[in-house]
Amino acid sequence: MISSGRTHYAAEVNDTMIGQQVRLAGWVHHRRDHGGLIFIDLRDRTGLIQIVCEPDNAGFDVAYRVRSEYVLGVTGVVRARPEGMVNAELASGQVEVVPSEVILYATAKTPPFNVTDAKLVDETLRLKYRYLDLRRPELTANLILRDRSLMAIRQFFHRHGFLDVETPALARSTPEGARDFLVPTRIKPGHFYALPQSPQIFKQLLMVGGLDRYYQIAKVFRDEDLRADRQPEFTQIDVEMSFVDQEQVLDLMESMLHDLFKAVLGERLERFERMTWHDAMRLYGSDKPDLRSGPPLCTLTDVARTLDWPVLREAQAVVGFTLRNYRPSRRELDQWGQQARELGANGLLWLVHETDGLRTSASKFLSSQDLARLADAAGSEPGDAVLIVAGQGWHPYEVAGQLRLSFARQAGRVEPGWRFLWVTEFPLFEWSEEEGRFVSAHHPFTRPVSEDEVLLESNPAQVRSQAYDVVLNGIELASGSLRIYQPELQARVFDVLGLSRDEAQAKFGFLLEAFQYGAPPHGGIAFGLDRLLMLMAGADSIRDVIAFPKTARGTDPLMDAPSTVDPSQLRDVHLEIRK
Numbered sequence: 202m203i204s205s206g207r208t209h210y211a212a213e214v215n216d217t218m219i220g221q222q223v224r225l226a227g228w229v230h231h232r233r234d235h236g237g238l239i240f241i242d243l244r245d246r247t248g249l250i251q252i253v254c255e256p257d258n259a260g261f262d263v264a265y266r267v268r269s270e271y272v273l274g275v276t277g278v279v280r281a282r283p284e285g286m287v288n289a290e291l292a293s294g295q296v297e298v299v300p301s302e303v304i305l306y307a308t309a310k311t312p313p314f315n316v317t318d319a320k321l322v323d324e325t326l327r328l329k330y331r332y333l334d335l336r337r338p339e340l341t342a343n344l345i346l347r348d349r350s351l352m353a354i355r356q357f358f359h360r361h362g363f364l365d366v367e368t369p370a371l372a373r374s375t376p377e378g379a380r381d382f383l384v385p386t387r388i389k390p391g392h393f394y395a396l397p398q399s400p401q402i403f404k405q406l407l408m409v410g411g412l413d414r415y416y417q418i419a420k421v422f423r424d425e426d427l428r429a430d431r432q433p434e435f436t437q438i439d440v441e442m443s444f445v446d447q448e449q450v451l452d453l454m455e456s457m458l459h460d461l462f463k464a465v466l467g468e469r470l471e472r473f474e475r476m477t478w479h480d481a482m483r484l485y486g487s488d489k490p491d492l493r494s495g496p497p498l499c500t501l502t503d504v505a506r507t508l509d510w511p512v513l514r515e516a517q518a519v520v521g522f523t524l525r526n527y528r529p530s531r532r533e534l535d536q537w538g539q540q541a542r543e544l545g546a547n548g549l550l551w552l553v554h555e556t557d558g559l560r561t562s563a564s565k566f567l568s569s570q571d572l573a574r575l576a577d578a579a580g581s582e583p584g585d586a587v588l589i590v591a592g593q594g595w596h597p598y599e600v601a602g603q604l605r606l607s608f609a610r611q612a613g614r615v616e617p618g619w620r621f622l623w624v625t626e627f628p629l630f631e632w633s634e635e636e637g638r639f640v641s642a643h644h645p646f647t648r649p650v651s652e653d654e655v656l657l658e659s660n661p662a663q664v665r666s667q668a669y670d671v672v673l674n675g676i677e678l679a680s681g682s683l684r685i686y687q688p689e690l691q692a693r694v695f696d697v698l699g700l701s702r703d704e705a706q707a708k709f710g711f712l713l714e715a716f717q718y719g720a721p722p723h724g725g726i727a728f729g730l731d732r733l734l735m736l737m738a739g740a741d742s743i744r745d746v747i748a749f750p751k752t753a754r755g756t757d758p759l760m761d762a763p764s765t766v767d768p769s770q771l772r773d774v775h776l777e778i779r780k
Contacts, residue, residue, distance in 0.1 A: 212247035212292035218279045225275045239264045251297040260303025270309035276302040329758035343738045343746045353464040363414040368403035380424035385774035396422035404441040408723040409715045413443035441725035473621040486602020491675025493616040494609035498522045504578040510566040516591035520601040524586040544600045550589040554581045622672045629666040638699040643668045647682040681726025
């Protein structure tokens, strides 16, 4: 790579170039003065290279004056490092550069934190000085990974006949998901644009328009509570295609991820596992199960019906999981019991399978025969322990699933590697106690499983959807579905959601009208790019793979945003602030 004022980056200089002249540029990472011999570690985005300045070198006077984070240009000759001075951790560690010229491009104030140790500094301070934090090799590497990944993703889609189409950033508010970010306008008082939560409607309109394979690296916005893997603005790999069934979508998207991991990380992935939503909840207590964290849950409801203890016998669901070859301490058992209560369970039953029998937290209520039946149903053997939760609906499964993950982490039993999973056949609807009606589990344009369409009016809670998620190591990476394209079926779904014809027309009339002109069968998916890159980079937060992220509270310390605006700007958009 060559740029103005530079012939090579630091990591490109190696022992094959000994005796050659190079021009380098970058920041002073470290400066060491060894009594007339000055060593400078020059840093650029690829790494470090050692510059050795002797008193008779040109540029020695500049090297004598420089400090950390000064910006230099160095012209010099590559030579081998002396024996015993090779640094195997650097790409350029076998060589050093003796300068014939050192140019001081810029001095630098003492930074508010040491770039080398920046990860130990409070994150808010690092975000305030993000341009300094970006000099940290880990963050630089993450952004290089992002660039390489985007290139590989674009190449994949172009090889498979997809068109990169941009959709509007100013659109209509359709409050069916998270809260919208609203944008007032001076051209229509009292009316607002909304920043897109997803290009969903536009990409469906593209399918109606005959652009049958679409993708976009799309910026989207959601005004919702934040956490480590969520930001108010984030990036999606957005995909839609026509004349496909679910298997074709899943196979193609799986191929994309296989290509991406091979091209960027040099890793070959195994074939992704498949599981229905119902099985994921039954076996792992989660619709995004981590398959690396030990054996699945076991349903003990049937055997519980045969026991004398009403707490188990009368529970709607009894769920357990086995701790293989593990004898927990009483303190650990008490901690898991407390965690179960914090998760909303009434308590936690435990069995410890000794060589001479079973110990339990419910010895007053369960006979030795009852304990043996529970242990057998859980597949427990001597040396194992079993944790059991009872309750209503899916809740005991969810609690047991959380305890399963907690145990695997605590015991160091989370397996290494990449475990991908397709979760399919999500419920089409969820009941909202707050709203007193069914709401979409995915979104209102999701197609139901064909054989379940007869249940739309009679038993909507049992209707499965042609929706699918891809999960990696317990984290949802992408969500998608086949879409409703028949106006009659869409109207039936709106009826279940309690959306009147007038409301549906007001919110989605343009889409419903488009379907009147011949819509193809279509489906798609959207990947959370930042979340995917976080996992690929081994980072702790998506903030580590975004150049200029917001804090966990959604603020930007660098630009002090959100901020107030001039009153004249508010008048232009016909707004006033009421205190």
